[in-house]
Every structure is written in C-alpha cells, then in structure tokens.
Amino acid sequence: MTQQTPIPAEEFIDAPTGWVRILDREALEIARPLIPVVLNGQRLVLFRDEEGELGLIGRNCPHRGADLCYGRLENNGLRCPFHGWHFDRTGQCVEQPAEPEGSPMYKAIKVPMTPVEERDGGIWAFLKDGDTT
Amino acid sequence: MISQQLNDTITRIGPKTEAGAVLRCYWHPAALVEELESQLPIPVNLLGERLALVLDDAGDLRLVTRISAIGEPAVFYPDSTEIKIEVTGPTYPVMVKKGIAFAYLGNGEAPEFPNFDCFRADDTHVFAFKGLWECNWLQALEIGIDPAHASFLHRFLKDDDQGSNYGKQFRDKVAQTSMPMTQVLREYPRPDINVEETDYGLKITALRHMDNGQTHVRITNQIFPEAICIPMSREMTITQWHVPIDDENCYWFTLFTSFKEPVNKELMRAQRLKEHKLPTYAPLKNRENSYGYNPQEQADETYTGMGMDINVHDQWAVEGMGRIQNRTREHLGRSDKAIIRYRRILRQAIDAMGAGNRNALPMQNGEKIKTIIGPLSNDAVAPTENWSGASHQADLERRAACPWDASV
Numbered sequence: 001m002t003q004q005t006p007i008p009a010e011e012f013i014d015a016p017t018g019w020v021r022i023l024d025r026e027a028l029e030i031a032r033p034l035i036p037v038v039l040n041g042q043r044l045v046l047f048r049d050e051e052g053e054l055g056l057i058g059r060n061c062p063h064r065g066a067d068l069c070y071g072r073l074e075n076n077g078l079r080c081p082f083h084g085w086h087f088d089r090t091g092q093c094v095e096q097p098a099e100p101e102g103s104p105m106y107k108a109i110k111v112p113m114t115p116v117e118e119r120d121g122g123i124w125a126f127l128k129d130g131d132t133t
Numbered sequence: 134m135i136s137q138q139l140n141d142t143i144t145r146i147g148p149k150t151e152a153g154a155v156l157r158c159y160w161h162p163a164a165l166v167e168e169l170e171s172q173l174p175i176p177v178n179l180l181g182e183r184l185a186l187v188l189d190d191a192g193d194l195r196l197v198t199r200i201s202a203i204g205e206p207a208v209f210y211p212d213s214t215e216i217k218i219e220v221t222g223p224t225y226p227v228m229v230k231k232g233i234a235f236a237y238l239g240n241g242e243a244p245e246f247p248n249f250d251c252f253r254a255d256d257t258h259v260f261a262f263k264g265l266w267e268c269n270w271l272q273a274l275e276i277g278i279d280p281a282h283a284s285f286l287h288r289f290l291k292d293d294d295q296g297s298n299y300g301k302q303f304r305d306k307v308a309q310t311s312m313p314m315t316q317v318l319r320e321y322p323r324p325d326i327n328v329e330e331t332d333y334g335l336k337i338t339a340l341r342h343m344d345n346g347q348t349h350v351r352i353t354n355q356i357f358p359e360a361i362c363i364p365m366s367r368e369m370t371i372t373q374w375h376v377p378i379d380d381e382n383c384y385w386f387t388l389f390t391s392f393k394e395p396v397n398k399e400l401m402r403a404q405r406l407k408e409h410k411l412p413t414y415a416p417l418k419n420r421e422n423s424y425g426y427n428p429q430e431q432a433d434e435t436y437t438g439m440g441m442d443i444n445v446h447d448q449w450a451v452e453g454m455g456r457i458q459n460r461t462r463e464h465l466g467r468s469d470k471a472i473i474r475y476r477r478i479l480r481q482a483i484d485a486m487g488a489g490n491r492n493a494l495p496m497q498n499g500e501k502i503k504t505i506i507g508p509l510s511n512d513a514v515a516p517t518e519n520w521s522g523a524s525h526q527a528d529l530e531r532r533a534a535c536p537w538d539a540s541v
Contacts, residue, residue, distance in 0.1 A: 006427060006438075062462060062463070064272075064465075064469075065454035065455065065463060066454060070426060070437065081285060081431075081436045081437045084284075097323070098281040098282075098322055098323055099467055099468060105464075105466055109464055
C-alpha cells in the first residue's frame with residue numbers, strides 16, 4: 001500500500017461463486033488495517049484483528065445501521081462508534097455497553113460474515129450463490 | 134426489525150403519502166429569515182414539493198409552486214432570476230417566528246403555534262440556523278430521541294477546558310458539580326430511560342446514577358411530529374426540527390434559546406458559517422471527504438475521529454445508515470425505548486388520519502395548543518432518592534432568573 005488515506009477507497013469486486021482472490025495481502029498493511037469492500041454488490045468491511053486474523057463482515061451495524069468502516073479497531077474486534085456495540089471477526093456481537101448490565105441480548109446479534117482467508121500472498125473470500133446478506 | 138412496507142409507511146412524506154398527510158397537519162421551518170435578505174423569490178424544497186418563497190399582492194410571505202426540471206437535484210438552489218412560478222400550482226401560508234419562516238402545507242386551517250420557550254422568548258434570546266443532512270428525516274429525528282448515544286458517539290477521551298465553549302453542546306460543567314458533562318457521559322454509559330407521552334409528544338428522562346448517591350438527570354423532549362427540544366448548556370436549549378426536503382434529504386432547523394443572557398448571535402453564526410456552505414447550508418464535512426475522519430484522533434481524542442463538533446458525529450451516524458435506513462435489519466434495544474414509543478405515536482397518527490380523525494393527533498385540538506408551554510429541558514445533578522423534584526427545582530430556578538416570561 002503506497003498511499004495512506006484515512007479510509008481506503010471502496011474495493012469493488014464482481015466474481016462468480018467460490019473462493020475469489022479479492023486483494024493483495026499488502027493492501028491491509030496500513031496503520032489502521034480496515035478496507036471497505038463491495039463484493040457482488042454486497043457492502044462489507046474487511047479488517048484485521050489484534051490476533052492477526054481477518055474479518056469480513058457486513059458494513060452496517062445490526063443495531064441501527066451505522067457505517068462500521070468508521071468503527072474503532074480495539075479489543076481484538078471492531079466497535080461501532082454510535083453505541084459501542086463490539087463485534088469480533090466472525091461478526092458476533094460480544095458487548096453492548098449501553099444495554100442494561102447483564103443483558104444477554106448481544107448473544108443473539110451477529111453481523112453477516114463472509115468466509116475469508118490468506119494464502120499465496122492474497123486475501124481470498126468465499127462468495128456464495130445469490131448471497132444477499 | 135420492521136417490515137419494508139412499514140418502513141416505507143413511516144418514512145415517506147411526499148404528497149399523497151400517509152406519513153406525509155400527518156406531517157402536513159403542522160407548521161414546518163421552510164427557510165431562515167437571513168435567507169430572505171437575498172432577492173425574492175428564493176427556492177424552498179419541502180416535503181417532496183418544489184416551492185418558492187415570494188411576497189404576495191398583500192405584501193405577505195407565501196410559498197408558491199415552482200416549475201422544476203425533470204431530474205433537478207433534491208438540494209437545488211436556483212438564483213431568484215431563474216425561478217419560474219407555476220401559477221396554477223398549490224400555494225401555502227407562511228409565518229415568521231424567531232428567525233425562521235414556517236410554512237403550512239396542509240388542508241384546512243393551520244393550527245396555532247404552541248407557546249414553547251423558543252417562541253415566547255425575546256428575539257434577543259433566540260438564534261436560528263440550519264444545516265443539510267443527506268438522509269431521510271426519520272433517522273435524523275431518531276438520533277435526537279436516543280439518550281444513550283451521547284455516551285459513545287460524542288465521547289471525548291479527554292475533558293476540555295470549559296472556557297471557550299460558548300454555543301457548543303455538552304461542553305458545560307454539570308450543574309452543582311465540578312464534573313464536565315463529557316466526563317459524566319463517558320463514565321456512566323448505561324442510562325435508565327423513562328419515556329412519558331405528553332400533549333406535545335414525548336418527555337424523555339435519562340438517569341445516570343453516579344457513585345456518590347447522586348444522579349445525573351437529563352430531560353429531553355420529542356415534539357410531534359419532527360422536532361426535539363434538548364438542553365445545550367445550562368444557559369441554552371436547542372429546539373430542532375428535522376424537516377424533510379424529500380424522502381432522502383432533510384434540513385435541521387434549530388432555535389437556540391437562551392434563558393438569562395441574550396444570545397451572542399454574531400458568535401453563534403460565525404461558528405456555524407465556518408462549518409457550512411451557502412446558499413444550501415451544506416456541511417463542509419460530509420460523505421465525500423469522510424467527515425474529516427482521522428484514525429489517530431479516533432485512537433486518542435474522540436470516539437469518531439471526526440473532530441469536536443458533535444453535529445458532524447450525528448450527521449455521520451445518520452447519513453451512514455443510507456439515504457433511508459433499512460429498518461428490516463435493525464435490532465432495537467432497551468436504549469431505543471423512546472424511538473419505539475415515537476414510532477407508535479406516528480403510526481397512531483397515521484391511523485387517525487386514515488379514519489378522518491385529525492383531532493386525535495398531538496397539538497391538533499384547538500384552543501388547548503396555546504396553553505402548551507416549556508417544555509422542560511434540563512441537565513441536573515440531584516440526590517438519587519429525589520431526582521425528580523430536584524431536577525424540576527433546578528429548572529424553576531433558571532426560569533425565575535430569566536428576563537422573559539419563562540414561567541411554567
């Protein structure tokens with residue numbers, strides 16, 4: 001990555017179903033490792049967590065739809081700046097700090113995720129047929 | 134989550150829509166009086182209609198229909214010489230109140246204005262401004278009746294010196310304490326939220342129980358159909374309308390109302406002109422420039438990385454949902470109590486209009502409207518066992534010291 005912009009430009013990728021190489025590994029070697037990606041029209045956000053693993057999840061927070069590509073990369077996940085809902089790399093909500101203490105609601109909240117992995121110097125995503133998540 | 138059909142019903146406001154019929158029962162801000170200083174007519178794009186503000190034969194302001202080209206952008210501000218009036222189109226009455234020209238786009242007689250503080254305060258104590266948000270009006274309103282978001286979206290990781298914060302939200306010290314409001318919001322992010330229906334809409338009480346037996350009490354209001362009234366600082370309140378331009382754009386119009394001292398309008402205007410572009414009042418920070426987002430600032434100073442202006446944070450939150458929030462995918466929680474209640478009132482109003490019962494809507498029942506005052510809108514810290522009485526008392530003291538009639 002030669003250019004350091006605050007939010008990298010959206011990457012638009014249209015591809016058939018199956019595993020698709022969406023980016024070079026270097027694309028995420030930036031100070032804040034997060035890139036908005038549009039796969040077959042689905043708006044997603046790709047990020048690397050503190051364990052070095054990749055997450056590729058839906059772009060809008062499942063709470064009220066805020067744009068997660070401006071999320072806070074912290075605590076090994078992505079936190080929505082609107083109400084602090086925190087998601088791990090699978091899109092699972094792990095914390096809702098404005099909800100009452102002890103509320104189990106977060107367990108039922110998950111951002112749709114797309115399988116993603118690194119190999120051969122690239123970042124690959126698994127596109128399902130008719131994926132409309 | 135709601136159905137797509139219901140989402141359409143509660144968000145779309147053009148002529149002949151159900152929510153549009155409800156909104157057309159009320160006066161809406163159409164333009165700032167400062168816009169009228171340019172040569173009339175000026176364009177007004179309101180509730181999906183293309184209009185222009187003119188002086189009629191009697192010398193009164195009136196909204197008339199404007200001829201617009203197919204494909205004209207939603208936020209379009211032609212020069213007065215380019216405005217063509219559709220002489221056979223609908224025309225609507227206009228009334229100027231405190232720096233805002235309000236218009237009534239409904240059928241029959243327009244309702245009275247309620248006697249809110251922003252309308253009854255002296256002209257010297259009220260300042261008006263507006264700004265563009267590129268999204269549907271309902272998501273713009275809903276962020277204003279969501280007391281929990283301030284603990285996150287507007288979180289400042291460091292507390293600012295309170296000296297230079299005139300005219301800015303959340304930068305005051307909390308009443309009766311030396312604690313900056315920013316610190317209270319940050320340290321107590323799970324408010325208990327109480328919502329009560331009132332004559333004008335909703336009274337929303339957010340309680341942040343602190344460690345020392347004290348409770349921070351923030352009282353805000355939803356004014357039906359598309360306004361809020363909230364405290365800005367100890368001295369000022371904000372009454373803010375989220376007025377639809379069309380289904381996918383809205384203006385916020387705000388009356389900043391000061392209790393004791395006159396508003397420093399010059400300073401307030403200069404602060405806001407620095408952030409907006411005329412004549413459309415489009416914010417300089419926007420989707421195209423990522424709202425000025427700075428990841429380093431997000432790590433060290435603010436929750437959003439978008440600077441200290443909380444209007445920008447709100448704008449990002451609501452515009453980022455898309456032009457019309459897809460509520461078929463939302464998951465509302467306990468923090469969204471007031472939003473849920475508001476939607477219920479809106480749906481009841483839609484049903485009542487469908488049944489021809491306009492009188493069932495808030496503030497549509499004749500003489501009583503003028504007796505609606507306030508609303509109480511205040512931040513206070515009170516002993517937890519008597520938060521209600523103490524919060525009310527703090528508001529009464531402020532009102533008693535006020536040169537205009539702020540009695541409640």
